[in-house]
Amino acid sequence: xxxxxxxxxxxxxxxxxxxxxxxxxxxxxxxxxxxxxxxxxxxxxxxxxxxxxxxxxxxxxxxxxxxxxxxxxxxxxxxxxxxxxxxxxxxxxxxxxxxxxxxxxxxxxxxxxxxxxxxxxxxxxxxxxxxxxxxxxxxxxxxxxxxxxxxxxxxxxxxxxxxxxxxxxxxxxxxxxxxxxxxxxxxxxxxxxxxxxxxxxxxxxxxxxxxxxxxxxxxxxxxxxxxxxxxxxxxxxxxxxxxxxxxxxxxxxxxxxxxxxxxxxxxxxxxxxxxxxxxxxxxxxxxxxxxxxxxxxxxxxxxxxxxxxxxxxxxxxxxxxxxxxxxxxxxxxxxxxxxxxxxxxxxxxxxxxxxxxxxxxxxxxxxxxxxxxxxxxxxxxxxxxxxxxxxxxxxxxxxxxxxxxxxxxxxxxxxxxxxxxxxxxxxxxxxxxxxxxxxxxxxxxxxxxxxxxxxxxxxxxxxxxxxxxxxxxxxxxxxxxxx
Amino acid sequence: xxxxxxxxxxxxxxxxxxxxxxxxxxxxxxxxxxxxxxxxxxxxxxxxxxxxxxxxxxxxxxxxxxxxxxxxxxxxxxxxxxxxxxxxxxxxxxxxxxxxxxxxxxxxxxxxxxxxxxxxxxxxxxxxxxxx
Numbered sequence: 001x002x003x004x005x006x007x008x009x010x011x012x013x014x015x016x017x018x019x020x021x022x023x024x025x026x027x028x029x030x031x032x033x034x035x036x037x038x039x040x041x042x043x044x045x046x047x048x049x050x051x052x053x054x055x056x057x058x059x060x061x062x063x064x065x066x067x068x069x070x071x072x073x074x075x076x077x078x079x080x081x082x083x084x085x086x087x088x089x090x091x092x093x094x095x096x097x098x099x100x101x102x103x104x105x106x107x108x109x110x111x112x113x114x115x116x117x118x119x120x121x122x123x124x125x126x127x128x129x130x131x132x133x134x135x136x137x138x139x140x141x142x143x144x145x146x147x148x149x150x151x152x153x154x155x156x157x158x159x160x161x162x163x164x165x166x167x168x169x170x171x172x173x174x175x176x177x178x179x180x181x182x183x184x185x186x187x188x189x190x191x192x193x194x195x196x197x198x199x200x201x202x203x204x205x206x207x208x209x210x211x212x213x214x215x216x217x218x219x220x221x222x223x224x225x226x227x228x229x230x231x232x233x234x235x236x237x238x239x240x241x242x243x244x245x246x247x248x249x250x251x252x253x254x255x256x257x258x259x260x261x262x263x264x265x266x267x268x269x270x271x272x273x274x275x276x277x278x279x280x281x282x283x284x285x286x287x288x289x290x291x292x293x294x295x296x297x298x299x300x301x302x303x304x305x306x307x308x309x310x311x312x313x314x315x316x317x318x319x320x321x322x323x324x325x326x327x328x329x330x331x332x333x334x335x336x337x338x339x340x341x342x343x344x345x346x347x348x349x350x351x352x353x354x355x356x357x358x359x360x361x362x363x364x365x366x367x368x369x370x371x372x373x374x375x376x377x378x379x380x381x382x383x384x385x386x387x388x389x390x391x392x393x394x395x396x397x398x399x400x401x402x403x404x405x406x407x408x409x410x411x412x413x414x415x416x417x418x419x420x421x422x423x424x425x426x427x428x429x430x431x432x433x434x435x436x437x438x439x440x441x442x443x444x445x446x447x448x449x450x451x452x453x454x455x456x457x458x459x460x461x462x463x464x465x466x467x468x469x470x471x472x473x474x475x476x477x478x479x480x481x482x483x
Numbered sequence: 484x485x486x487x488x489x490x491x492x493x494x495x496x497x498x499x500x501x502x503x504x505x506x507x508x509x510x511x512x513x514x515x516x517x518x519x520x521x522x523x524x525x526x527x528x529x530x531x532x533x534x535x536x537x538x539x540x541x542x543x544x545x546x547x548x549x550x551x552x553x554x555x556x557x558x559x560x561x562x563x564x565x566x567x568x569x570x571x572x573x574x575x576x577x578x579x580x581x582x583x584x585x586x587x588x589x590x591x592x593x594x595x596x597x598x599x600x601x602x603x604x605x606x607x608x609x610x611x612x613x614x615x
Contacts, residue, residue: 044492070492073596073612077493097592097614134519134589192557203589204615242556245591245614249549252595256542269541269595413490414615441587443520483589 002047004039007031013465016062017051024267025054027081031065032400032466037454040411044071046078052267053081058088058275060341060348064400066355067462068409068454072096074270077354077410080403082339083276085347089264090281091273092251092288094351096332099248099288100295101206101239102173102356103378103406104303104328105389107226108233108310110318112212112478115232118313119210120436123479125309126208127438130302132201132483134440138241139199139301147195151183154293155328158300168300170367172328173357176296182286186243187250190287194243194294199301203440203483205448206238208306209380211387211475221373221391221472225326233475234310234323235380235387236302239332240295247291251284276349288334299328326389327376331356331406337365339401350401358392358404358469366392377469379460382408382453383445383482384430387475388460396468404469408456417452418443430480439482448482486514495590495613500606504540507600507607508547508574509564515548516561518613520587524563527579531562536573541598543574544609548593559583590615 008016010030015038017029029050031038041047046069053075054063060082069078075094083089115122131138142150149157155176158164169176183191201208216222216229227233240247255272258280264273274280307323314321335350335357350357359366359375366375374391381387385408396402412420423442426449430437439445463469484501497514501507516522533550537543554560562580569575596612 046492073494073594073614093594093596097594134585134587189553193553204591246553249545249592253542253545256595257538268597270597272595410493413492414495415488415490443587 002042002051004042013462017047022051025051026057027054027059027062029054029063029065032462033067034458034462037067037458041069046071046076049074049076050079052271053079053094055267056081056083056089056091056271056273057264058083060084060346061401064403066405067459068354068405068407070410072353074268075353078405079353080350080355080401082348082350082401085349086277087275088349089273090276090284090334090349091271091351092248092255092284093270093272094353095288095334096353097245097248098239098332099244100292100330101332102295102299102328102330103380104236104299105326105378106234106303106306106323107326108231108323109321110232110314112230112232115314118317119479122210122309122313123436123438123481125312126306126479127481129305129309130201130208130481131199132203132440132481134203136200136202136483137196139305141196142198144191144195147191148183150198150297151186151290151293152181153177154296155300158297163304164300168303168325171325172296173330176300178289178292180286181289181293183290185283185287186247186290190243190246190250193246194241197241197243198294198298199305200241201238201302201483202241203444206483207383208302208481209235209477210479211235211477213473214476215474217471217473224369224373225376225389225472226324227326227389227473234306236299236306237380238298238302240291241298243294244291247287251287255280292330292333296328327378329356329378337402339397350403352403354406355403356406357402358396359402360392360394360397377404379405379456380407381456382450383448383480384435384477385450386456388456388471389473389475390460390469391472392469393467399466400468405459405463408453408459410452411454412452414447417447417449421446421449421451435477436479445482484510486510488518489610491612495615496610498608498610500608502606504569504607505567507609508544508569509567511544511548511611512551512564515551515590515613518588519590521561521583525561525580525583527563528581529560529579531578533574533576533578539572540600541595543572544600545593545595547574547576552590552593555586588615
């Protein structure tokens with residue numbers, strides 16, 4: 001168990017677990033957190049998991065932990081770790097089962113005040129047009145050849161099929177298509193699971209939320225993104241559904257042997273890994289990128305469903321209505337990027353598990369219109385509380401391999417949340433506050449109650465104090481669709 | 484033999500115990516269904532078999548439970564485990580069950596996180612963490 005005295009306090013927002021803390025650590029762990037949030041995190045196994053993650057072979061720099069950290073399974077949520085090519089490792093469990101789980105933000109031209117009488121209807125139509133729930137099938141049942149296009153092309157496939165426009169692609173991480181996806185490395189079982197699930201939200205903490213831009217902190221960046229105070233926006237949070245879960249499960253299972261073959265000793269079997277240039281590492285990378293493409297296309301189809309719902313509900317009442325994409329980012333991904341390590345530009349695989357990319361201004365990986373301001377970073381809060389739009393900074397490249405936080409971060413277990421919070425009471429409270437809720441189950445709603453999460457404002461304050469992101473706008477919800 | 488849910492910040496976890504490995508596997512299945520809100524045995528209408536091999540018993544447990552998750556997601560089927568035999572890292576199970584209405588909660592995957600089947604004088608025990 002790690003105690004607070006084992007950590008070096010670097011600043012009120014930065015802490016370090018030195019490499020000397022445990023003999024098998026290959027790099028130190030750097031945590032961005034206030035003391036209060038750190039002490040909260042020490043009540044679960046987040047930091048032990050961070051130390052375990054620091055034992056992966058070939059890591060460079062340091063493992064970075066974001067303030068929304070919480071215990072995961074192997075690698076902590078909110079963790080960022082970079083391994084160097086070619087001999088560093090890739091670990092499927094350090095990317096997660098929901099490969100390319102991420103968030104998409106759409107900005108509308110509709111004033112929230114004027115939309116109030118229509119919001120209930122909007123919630124109902126969003127719920128009908130964007131399938132959600134535990135075993136939900138998607139909008140399409142794909143043939144296998146069509147699914148192969150999705151796996152190779154992601155949102156670019158959606159564009160060819162008329163579900164996306166050019167700006168959607170441009171304003172999606174990697175233009176909505178990870179190069180190097182290899183459908184041949186995707187198991188038959190994963191294909192089967194993916195075939196019927198494209199265009200579905202799923203369950204758990206996934207959601208579609210209509211928010212109001214409550215406050216703008218950086219008018220110039222907000223304007224470039226199309227965000228205006230008092231206007232409606234839409235957030236979509238979901239990933240690669242059963243296809244991604246299966247790819248991760250298959251590879252964590254296969255890597256059990258691979259880790260042994262490569263003589264890699266690990267403190268937790270969920271962290272199994274293989275060298276990036278090994279046949280196993282390359283096969284997983286190809287399959288993982290295919291799952292990432294599935295997730296980009298999935299969010300694109302859900303965005304299409306949202307646009308249909310907005311069109312139906314608002315078209316007769318609002319002139320020149322639009323729902324333009326602000327950005328789409330992944331927060332469970334392994335990305336090949338170049339970063340400065342010990343003064344040298346180094347090719348690395350950045351594992352982000354519950355952490356988003358946050359590239360600063362001028363980075364070639366972000367669209368032309370955002371070159372001046374930096375990459376939009378989307379930080380959804382807990383259900384019913386605020387969410388944030390930030391932008392990445394140059395400092396994030398130095399401090400966190402160009403990464404930032406991904407949400408509020410859980411504080412309370414699901415079982416505790418269900419004991420303390422009743423879904424029907426929460427439902428009424430949210431309705432009283434003017435938030436329309438469409439939920440698959442009341443117990444599922446209780447698990448996602450705001451009390452079960454950290455204060456997202458404090459999380460955002462921490463990353464901005466660390467200068468890995470800047471505040472652009474704060475959003476508050478008016479409609480919540482939960483699987 | 485039995486199981487109980489244990490606290491986990493974000494995902495689901497349970498402790499399972501049984502007098503032998505077979506009971507442990509059976510109760511792990513019942514416990515996993517319970518975590519998804521499937522509490523009673525389904526009518527015994529459809530028969531299936533699971534056969535799997537692996538390097539060790541933990542890996543075998545993950546494969547066995549993952550197979551049940553797959554059958555639930557793809558075919559909407561939940562099962563009672565009628566017979567289950569384990570011989571040197573091979574599991575053979577006879578299942579009978581039926582289709583059920585949608586489970587209350589989704590389990591995405593069975594993880595290997597700190598997965599270790601421990602043996603005491605009376606019992607086998609294991610803690611399993613599920614990604615949800």
